[in-house]
Amino acid sequence: MKHTVAIYPGSFDPLTNGHLDLIDRGSKIFDELVVAILRNPEKAALFSLEERVTMLEQQTGRWKNVRVDSFEGLLVDYALRQKAQAVLRGIRAISDYEYELQMALMNRKLEPRLETVFMMPAEAYSYLSSRLVKEIARLGGSVHGLVPESVEERLRRRVNGVAPADGRGHSLRASKEKARRSG
Numbered sequence: 001m002k003h004t005v006a007i008y009p010g011s012f013d014p015l016t017n018g019h020l021d022l023i024d025r026g027s028k029i030f031d032e033l034v035v036a037i038l039r040n041p042e043k044a045a046l047f048s049l050e051e052r053v054t055m056l057e058q059q060t061g062r063w064k065n066v067r068v069d070s071f072e073g074l075l076v077d078y079a080l081r082q083k084a085q086a087v088l089r090g091i092r093a094i095s096d097y098e099y100e101l102q103m104a105l106m107n108r109k110l111e112p113r114l115e116t117v118f119m120m121p122a123e124a125y126s127y128l129s130s131r132l133v134k135e136i137a138r139l140g141g142s143v144h145g146l147v148p149e150s151v152e153e154r155l156r157r158r159v160n161g162v163a164p165a166d167g168r169g170h171s172l173r174a175s176k177e178k179a180r181r182s183g
Protein backbone atom coordinates (compact mmCIF):
# COMPACT_ATOMS: atom_id res chain seq x y z
CA MET A 1 0.00 0.00 0.00
CA LYS A 2 1.16 3.51 -0.76
CA HIS A 3 2.67 5.47 2.14
CA THR A 4 2.28 9.21 1.58
CA VAL A 5 4.77 11.61 3.09
CA ALA A 6 4.36 15.40 2.95
CA ILE A 7 6.64 18.22 3.98
CA TYR A 8 5.13 21.32 5.57
CA PRO A 9 7.93 23.89 5.23
CA GLY A 10 8.05 27.36 6.75
CA SER A 11 9.74 29.80 9.07
CA PHE A 12 7.40 29.22 12.04
CA ASP A 13 8.75 32.39 13.71
CA PRO A 14 6.76 31.83 15.83
CA LEU A 15 4.31 28.96 15.51
CA THR A 16 0.69 30.21 15.38
CA ASN A 17 -2.69 28.55 15.74
CA GLY A 18 -3.03 28.93 11.96
CA HIS A 19 0.00 26.68 11.47
CA LEU A 20 -1.49 24.17 13.92
CA ASP A 21 -4.80 24.22 12.06
CA LEU A 22 -2.95 23.33 8.87
CA ILE A 23 -0.90 20.61 10.58
CA ASP A 24 -4.12 19.06 11.89
CA ARG A 25 -5.65 19.05 8.40
CA GLY A 26 -2.47 17.73 6.80
CA SER A 27 -2.08 14.95 9.37
CA LYS A 28 -5.49 13.64 8.32
CA ILE A 29 -4.73 13.24 4.65
CA PHE A 30 -1.07 12.19 4.68
CA ASP A 31 0.36 9.11 6.37
CA GLU A 32 3.33 11.14 7.56
CA LEU A 33 3.75 14.90 7.86
CA VAL A 34 7.16 16.46 8.39
CA VAL A 35 7.02 20.04 9.67
CA ALA A 36 10.30 21.42 8.38
CA ILE A 37 11.78 24.71 9.56
CA LEU A 38 13.81 26.46 6.90
CA ARG A 39 17.26 27.40 8.21
CA ASN A 40 17.79 30.71 6.46
CA PRO A 41 20.86 32.64 7.65
CA GLU A 42 19.75 35.64 5.57
CA LYS A 43 16.42 36.08 7.33
CA ALA A 44 16.71 37.47 10.87
CA ALA A 45 14.36 35.56 13.12
CA LEU A 46 12.89 36.56 16.47
CA PHE A 47 13.29 33.00 17.78
CA SER A 48 16.32 30.79 17.30
CA LEU A 49 16.02 27.55 15.37
CA GLU A 50 16.22 25.58 18.64
CA GLU A 51 13.40 27.63 20.15
CA ARG A 52 11.23 27.11 17.09
CA VAL A 53 11.90 23.36 17.11
CA THR A 54 10.97 23.21 20.81
CA MET A 55 7.74 25.18 20.29
CA LEU A 56 6.71 22.90 17.44
CA GLU A 57 7.63 19.69 19.24
CA GLN A 58 5.68 20.74 22.33
CA GLN A 59 2.56 21.39 20.27
CA THR A 60 2.67 18.53 17.77
CA GLY A 61 3.16 15.62 20.19
CA ARG A 62 -0.59 14.98 20.00
CA TRP A 63 -0.30 13.79 16.36
CA LYS A 64 1.50 10.48 16.08
CA ASN A 65 2.23 10.89 12.36
CA VAL A 66 3.76 14.38 12.63
CA ARG A 67 7.44 15.06 13.21
CA VAL A 68 9.56 18.18 13.33
CA ASP A 69 12.78 18.76 11.44
CA SER A 70 14.79 21.59 9.88
CA PHE A 71 16.51 21.97 6.55
CA GLU A 72 18.78 24.22 4.56
CA GLY A 73 19.01 24.67 0.80
CA LEU A 74 16.49 23.67 -1.81
CA LEU A 75 13.17 22.37 -0.57
CA VAL A 76 12.91 19.89 -3.45
CA ASP A 77 16.25 18.29 -2.52
CA TYR A 78 15.22 18.00 1.11
CA ALA A 79 11.82 16.56 0.12
CA LEU A 80 13.46 13.86 -2.00
CA ARG A 81 15.82 12.93 0.85
CA GLN A 82 12.74 12.54 3.05
CA LYS A 83 11.07 10.41 0.34
CA ALA A 84 8.15 12.84 0.31
CA GLN A 85 5.66 13.00 -2.54
CA ALA A 86 4.10 16.31 -1.56
CA VAL A 87 4.69 19.75 -0.11
CA LEU A 88 1.91 21.21 2.02
CA ARG A 89 1.35 24.98 2.00
CA GLY A 90 -1.37 27.19 3.40
CA ILE A 91 -3.41 29.69 1.44
CA ARG A 92 -5.11 32.30 3.57
CA ALA A 93 -6.22 34.91 1.09
CA ILE A 94 -5.79 35.84 -2.55
CA SER A 95 -2.69 37.76 -1.50
CA ASP A 96 -0.92 34.46 -0.69
CA TYR A 97 -1.83 32.99 -4.05
CA GLU A 98 0.58 34.72 -6.40
CA TYR A 99 3.71 33.98 -4.38
CA GLU A 100 2.62 30.42 -3.59
CA LEU A 101 1.77 29.71 -7.24
CA GLN A 102 5.20 30.95 -8.33
CA MET A 103 6.95 28.79 -5.72
CA ALA A 104 4.87 25.72 -6.55
CA LEU A 105 5.50 26.02 -10.28
CA MET A 106 9.21 26.61 -9.77
CA ASN A 107 9.43 23.59 -7.47
CA ARG A 108 7.58 21.54 -10.09
CA LYS A 109 10.09 22.65 -12.72
CA LEU A 110 12.96 21.61 -10.43
CA GLU A 111 11.33 18.32 -9.44
CA PRO A 112 8.24 17.21 -11.42
CA ARG A 113 7.62 14.25 -9.11
CA LEU A 114 6.85 16.51 -6.17
CA GLU A 115 3.30 17.87 -5.87
CA THR A 116 2.34 20.98 -3.91
CA VAL A 117 -0.91 20.67 -1.99
CA PHE A 118 -2.67 23.81 -0.73
CA MET A 119 -5.00 23.80 2.22
CA MET A 120 -7.08 26.57 3.72
CA PRO A 121 -7.21 27.14 7.46
CA ALA A 122 -10.41 27.74 9.41
CA GLU A 123 -11.77 31.21 8.68
CA ALA A 124 -10.78 32.40 12.14
CA TYR A 125 -7.12 32.01 11.17
CA SER A 126 -7.31 33.43 7.67
CA TYR A 127 -5.96 36.82 8.76
CA LEU A 128 -3.30 35.39 11.05
CA SER A 129 0.42 35.48 10.30
CA SER A 130 3.62 35.16 12.32
CA ARG A 131 4.58 38.63 11.15
CA LEU A 132 1.40 40.22 12.55
CA VAL A 133 1.68 38.28 15.79
CA LYS A 134 5.23 39.62 16.30
CA GLU A 135 4.09 43.15 15.51
CA ILE A 136 1.21 43.01 17.99
CA ALA A 137 3.45 41.56 20.70
CA ARG A 138 6.11 44.23 20.11
CA LEU A 139 3.51 46.96 20.47
CA GLY A 140 2.23 45.47 23.72
CA GLY A 141 -1.05 44.02 22.38
CA SER A 142 -2.58 40.68 23.26
CA VAL A 143 -2.02 37.66 21.03
CA HIS A 144 -4.21 35.45 23.18
CA GLY A 145 -6.03 32.85 21.09
CA LEU A 146 -3.77 33.46 18.11
CA VAL A 147 -0.83 31.35 19.33
CA PRO A 148 -0.56 28.54 21.90
CA GLU A 149 -0.22 29.80 25.48
CA SER A 150 3.40 28.72 25.81
CA VAL A 151 4.25 30.67 22.64
CA GLU A 152 2.38 33.67 24.04
CA GLU A 153 4.57 33.49 27.14
CA ARG A 154 7.78 33.20 25.09
CA LEU A 155 6.74 36.20 22.98
CA ARG A 156 6.06 38.25 26.08
CA ARG A 157 9.48 37.42 27.51
CA ARG A 158 11.27 38.10 24.23
CA VAL A 159 9.71 41.50 23.55
CA ASN A 160 10.30 42.49 27.15
CA GLY A 161 13.99 42.28 26.58
CA VAL A 162 14.96 38.68 27.24
CA ALA A 163 17.40 38.70 24.38
CA PRO A 164 18.25 35.85 22.06
CA ALA A 165 21.95 35.15 21.50
CA ASP A 166 22.39 38.07 19.10
CA GLY A 167 21.04 40.64 21.58
CA ARG A 168 18.15 41.80 19.41
CA GLY A 169 15.79 41.77 22.38
CA HIS A 170 16.97 45.20 23.49
CA SER A 171 16.02 46.92 20.28
CA LEU A 172 12.61 45.27 20.53
CA ARG A 173 12.11 46.68 24.01
CA ALA A 174 13.19 50.09 22.77
CA SER A 175 10.71 50.01 19.92
CA LYS A 176 7.96 48.96 22.30
CA GLU A 177 8.73 51.87 24.61
CA LYS A 178 8.86 54.25 21.69
CA ALA A 179 5.49 52.99 20.53
CA ARG A 180 4.05 53.46 24.02
CA ARG A 181 5.38 57.01 24.30
CA SER A 182 3.95 58.02 20.95
CA GLY A 183 0.58 56.71 22.12
Ligand code: ADP
Pocket residue numbers: 009010011012013016017018019021022088089090091092096120121125126127128129130
Ligand atom coordinates in the same frame (compact mmCIF):
# COMPACT_ATOMS: atom_id res chain seq x y z
P1 ADP B 1 7.09 31.18 5.16
O1 ADP B 1 8.21 32.12 5.49
O2 ADP B 1 7.51 29.97 4.40
O3 ADP B 1 5.85 31.83 4.59
P2 ADP B 1 5.49 30.80 7.53
O4 ADP B 1 5.88 30.17 8.81
O5 ADP B 1 5.04 32.22 7.57
O6 ADP B 1 6.72 30.59 6.59
O7 ADP B 1 4.34 29.96 6.84
C1 ADP B 1 4.53 28.59 6.53
C2 ADP B 1 3.31 28.10 5.77
O8 ADP B 1 2.17 28.17 6.61
C3 ADP B 1 2.95 28.92 4.52
O9 ADP B 1 2.43 28.05 3.53
C4 ADP B 1 1.87 29.83 4.99
O10 ADP B 1 0.99 30.20 3.93
C5 ADP B 1 1.17 28.94 6.00
N1 ADP B 1 0.49 29.72 7.02
C6 ADP B 1 0.98 30.68 7.82
N2 ADP B 1 0.03 31.19 8.62
C7 ADP B 1 -1.11 30.52 8.31
C8 ADP B 1 -2.45 30.59 8.77
N3 ADP B 1 -2.85 31.48 9.66
N4 ADP B 1 -3.33 29.72 8.23
C9 ADP B 1 -2.94 28.86 7.28
N5 ADP B 1 -1.72 28.75 6.80
C10 ADP B 1 -0.80 29.57 7.29
